[in-house]
Amino acid sequence: MEKVIRYKELERVMNKTYETKNLSWLYRILNGEKEVSDLSEREFWYTQRLSGGMIGNPCERKIFYQYHQVAKASFSGRMYRLFDMGHVIEQMTLANLHACGIDVKSYDPKTSKQFRYSMYNDKYISKVDGISETGLLSVNVPVVFEIKSSNNKKFLEYVSKGIRKVNEGYYTQAQVAMDLSRFAKICVFIVVDKNTSAVYAEIIKYNKEFAHQKRKLAKKLITNPKIIPHKTRHFCNYCDFKKVCDGGIPDQRCRTCGKYEWKDNTCKITKEDCGFGDPCENYVLDGIYRTGLLG
Numbered sequence: 286m287e288k289v290i291r292y293k294e295l296e297r298v299m300n301k302t303y304e305t306k307n308l309s310w311l312y313r314i315l316n317g318e319k320e321v322s323d324l325s326e327r328e329f330w331y332t333q334r335l336s337g338g339m340i341g342n343p344c345e346r347k348i349f350y351q352y353h354q355v356a357k358a359s360f361s362g363r364m365y366r367l368f369d370m371g372h373v374i375e376q377m378t379l380a381n382l383h384a385c386g387i388d389v390k391s392y393d394p395k396t397s398k399q400f401r402y403s404m405y406n407d408k409y410i411s412k413v414d415g416i417s418e419t420g421l422l423s424v425n426v427p428v429v430f431e432i433k434s435s436n437n438k439k440f441l442e443y444v445s446k447g448i449r450k451v452n453e454g455y456y457t458q459a460q461v462a463m464d465l466s467r468f469a470k471i472c473v474f475i476v477v478d479k480n481t482s483a484v485y486a487e488i489i490k491y492n493k494e495f496a497h498q499k500r501k502l503a504k505k506l507i508t509n510p511k512i513i514p515h516k517t518r519h520f521c522n523y524c525d526f527k528k529v530c531d532g533g534i535p536d537q538r539c540r541t542c543g544k545y546e547w548k549d550n551t552c553k554i555t556k557e558d559c560g561f562g563d564p565c566e567n568y569v570l571d572g573i574y575r576t577g578l579l580g
């Protein structure tokens with residue numbers, strides 16, 4: 286396990302500087318002048334791509350089900366409010382970084398959206414909260430930023446044990462971001478305490494071996510046509526895919542259809558890209574969901 290590198294210099298600067306005038310651009314974003322994660326994304330509950338946030342889940346079967354759209358993900362209103370709060374904190378933290386004179390870019394000028402990197406035919410992706418091409422403070426190399434918020438109990442755990450020990454999923458997300466960006470070998474990982482507004486910052490270095498293991502896993506889950514990973518039984522009662530995992534019939538989607546070409550996301554009949562995965566009248570349930578491999 287690598288050493289935790291706490292980025293106290295950044296914490297000190299951020300805690301010292303906070304100019305509210307720099308928040309004006311945040312309110313412009315929140316008022317809809319720029320696209321942030323908005324309501325339209327909420328209505329689309331099937332996952333199109335395998336993201337850095339998903340690949341770190343301890344249950345490989347769950348990642349497989351999510352990518353292959355066997356069921357819709359569902360979130361309660363409370364969860365949506367939590368996500369929204371996370372977005373607001375993220376924007377405030379970016380404003381805080383700007384106020385400190387740190388050159389962090391949070392939107393790709395070419396798309397006016399978050400910076401986004403991908404591989405495997407755009408099916409394995411990472412969206413990062415920010416990038417700095419020149420680095421920041423004493424770190425003079427390009428970096429990507431991940432910004433999270435947590436309750437006080439978890440925050441104190443991050444401070445005392447570091448990100449990886451407390452949340453392997455976050456560590457994975459940081460590694461995938463660096464791996465897919467291909468330019469950053471450092472991720473500045475910032476956590477804001479929702480109770481006290483304290484900031485914890487850590488430098489996570491690129492771990493090529495780990496990142497490439499995740500690449501391999503992503504490729505297997507996206508393209509391997511005939512193997513559903515074993516059950517991991519990790520928080521199964523909260524899993525959106527439990528019904529299918531226990532032998533239920535998956536939703537009718539191109540990705541659960543026997544005519545779906547897993548390698549390149551096309552239909553074997555039309556030879557066309559399956560796009561968002563809406564099925565047609567020729568849908569037929571893929572045999573893997575009937576062969577007793579589930580178990």
Ligand code: SF4
Binds near residue numbers: 347350526
């Ligand atoms: S129900 Fe449990 S074992 Fe099945 S996919 Fe979900 S987390 Fe994994």
Ligand code: SF4
Binds near residue numbers: 564
């Ligand atoms: S047959 Fe229809 S449902 Fe099946 S993969 Fe082709 S387009 Fe999708």
